[in-house]
Amino acid sequence: MDxxxxxxxxxxxxxxxxxxxxxxxxxxxxxxxMTFGLACCAIEMIATSMARYDIARFGAEVFRPSPRQAxxxxxxxxxxxxxxxQVVRLYNQMAEPKYVIAMGxxxxxxxxxxxxxxVLKGIDRYIPVDVHIPGCPPRPEALIDAFMxxxxxxxxxxxxxxxxxxxxxxxxxxxxxxxxxxxxDLEPPNNPQVFRILNNVDSRHAGEVDAGGN
Amino acid sequence: xxxxxxxxxxxxxxxxxxEIILNGSPSEQHSLLLDSAHAVDAATxxxxxxxxxxxxxxxxxxxxxxxxxxxxxxxxxxxHLYSMEKKHGPVVVRLRTENRTDxxxxxxxxxxxxxxxxxxxxxxxxxxIIFDGHPDLxxxxxxxxxxxxxxxxxxxxxxxxxxEPTAHDDVLTKAKQxxxxxxxx
Numbered sequence: 001m002d003x004x005x006x007x008x009x010x011x012x013x014x015x016x017x018x019x020x021x022x023x024x025x026x027x028x029x030x031x032x033x034m035t036f037g038l039a040c041c042a043i044e045m046i047a048t049s050m051a052r053y054d055i056a057r058f059g060a061e062v063f064r065p066s067p068r069q070a071x072x073x074x075x076x077x078x079x080x081x082x083x084x085x086q087v088v089r090l091y092n093q094m095a096e097p098k099y100v101i102a103m104g105x106x107x108x109x110x111x112x113x114x115x116x117x118x119v120l121k122g123i124d125r126y127i128p129v130d131v132h133i134p135g136c137p138p139r140p141e142a143l144i145d146a147f148m149x150x151x152x153x154x155x156x157x158x159x160x161x162x163x164x165x166x167x168x169x170x171x172x173x174x175x176x177x178x179x180x181x182x183x184x185d186l187e188p189p190n191n192p193q194v195f196r197i198l199n200n201v202d203s204r205h206a207g208e209v210d211a212g213g214n
Numbered sequence: 215x216x217x218x219x220x221x222x223x224x225x226x227x228x229x230x231x232x233e234i235i236l237n238g239s240p241s242e243q244h245s246l247l248l249d250s251a252h253a254v255d256a257a258t259x260x261x262x263x264x265x266x267x268x269x270x271x272x273x274x275x276x277x278x279x280x281x282x283x284x285x286x287x288x289x290x291x292x293x294h295l296y297s298m299e300k301k302h303g304p305v306v307v308r309l310r311t312e313n314r315t316d317x318x319x320x321x322x323x324x325x326x327x328x329x330x331x332x333x334x335x336x337x338x339x340x341x342x343i344i345f346d347g348h349p350d351l352x353x354x355x356x357x358x359x360x361x362x363x364x365x366x367x368x369x370x371x372x373x374x375x376x377x378e379p380t381a382h383d384d385v386l387t388k389a390k391q392x393x394x395x396x397x398x399x
Contacts, residue, residue, distance in 0.1 A: 082357050115384065117364040117371045118356065125374075181357040185372035195377075 020159050028154040029059040031099065031147075034070035036090065039077025041104040041137040053140040058147055067093040072150070074143075075129075078106035078113060079120040081186050085178045091127045092175040096167035099154075101146050102129045105136045112136070125190035127176055128166070216244050219266065219305065226263070227255045235308060245292070245306035250321055253309055254347070257326040260295060260305070268295040268305055271327035274334055276341035278314070278367045287314045289343050293323060293330070311343060314366075322348035340365035 006016050037045060048055050055061055064070040067090045079087055091100065102123050105111030113119035123129065130153060131146045138146075157165045166172050176194060179186040220232050223246075230252040235245045248256050260268045273294040281287035289311045296303030311318045322345035324331045334345045335354040342363035345351055353360065362369055375381075378389035 082355075115371070117362075117369070121374055181359040183359060183361040185374070189372065189374045190376070 023159065024155050024157060027097070028151040031058075031060050031071045031150065031154070032062045032064050032069065033060055033072040033074050034067055034090070034094070035063040035065045036073060037076050038079060038083065038087075039104075039106065041076035041107070044137045044140055045074055045076045045103065045143060048140040048143045053144065055144065055147065058144070058151065060147060067091075068095060070094055071097065072099045072101065074101045074103055075107040075123045076103040077137075078111065079123050081118050081120050082181075084120045084123070084126060084186060085180070087123060088126045088176060088178045092178065096174050097165060098167070098174075099130045099150055100127055101131045101133065101143075101150065103133050103143060103146070104138055105134060108132045108134065120186075125195045126179060128194050216246060216305070219246065219260070222263070222266075223256055223259060226259050227252055230256050232256065243304075243306060245308050247308045247310060250309060250319075253321045254323065254326065257293075257307070257323050260307070261326055265300075266305075267297045267299045268303065270296045270298050270303075271323070271329050272296055272304070274323075274330050274337060276337040276343060276365065278341060278365065280367050281314075288312065289314055289318055289341055291320055291334070291337055291343055291345075293327075295327075318342060319344045319346050321346055322351075324348050339363070342366065 001016060009016055037043075047053060049061060049063060060072070067073075071094070073087075073091055073094065075087065091098070100123075102108045106113060106119065107123050108129075110116075110119050110121035114121055120126075124132075131149050133142050133146045135142050154165075157163070159168065167174060173193065177188070177191050179188060179191075181187075216234055220234060223230050223232050231249065233247040235247050237243045237245065260266055271293055273292075275292050277290040277292060279285065279288050279290065291309045293307045293309075294304045295307060296305075309320045311320060320343055322330070322334055324334055324345070325347060331349065332354060334348055335351060337343050338345060338348075338351055339353040339355050340363055352358065356364070364371070373388060373392070375385060375388040376392050378385055381389040
């Protein structure tokens, strides 16, 4: 519908919208995170939910104590290898549509503990992450920014067609393999369904060639 | 002080011959090496003796000594003892295993100082020293199925450096081994 006509109609008290817009508007403004914190980043996440930063402005103040009622898991902090299966299991227990924010250096890559023996080098090895936030720990503003990024992402999703969200594709999985404790490491060390290295490298190399050409 | 404790141990605990390990660093925190056979008796004496009353074990840790030209290598458990009653300490006590591979048993001092329980479990987990007489010797940090001892100096960590966008130093070396085409020249 023509944008100008729509504004003109709204001046006359007539609201025109689409089901998709209404649906996404409702979804993006009621993303309920799970009460789930892992390390120091969780303190920043708690601060974000308090009066000063007030994530209630974005409709996300309702931290649900059960994965069944939550839409968003904020992986806030260091994921140890001992904890990783539980994080994946919690993600599997969430109802679709579900989203993941990986908060902080540890959750996105292992952070300062990368070369240790018991820290997972990024939760994106096992579950699909929607927004990564760098920082150690990220300030509440960064979490709010990540949250707004997620809202934009939800808003841009169409209900039909190729660009529809993951959970509306019948073939894509909504549960992922829970890693087992092995003799030396988690088994498998990553889930190739989620953790695709080659694609990343290809796109990164393409970018480098462009930069070199200029 | 340590000389005095050594003499008292030798007279009070029959057969016990502690050895003083000198610490050459500026802290000069010398320690007392007990032999495994008399460790529990000696520890009980240190705790109960009216003058020493080392009633508080604040820290237990491990040390991995690799094989050198003069020694075949061994594992050590180090205990830091204080006296809450007499307000003195620390007295550092060491126990040594015979080697690093198969003779790695030490007597547990948890029956003497209850606070050693979790820390001995940690030493068992990370260094692989087996404490005989420990009430509940299980891994405490790593999962039960884990077989290695991560704080041993010859421990090899799992190689999961498949994707390293900002690698440098050691990580860069490991990432290159993984995928030589991944790193820009």
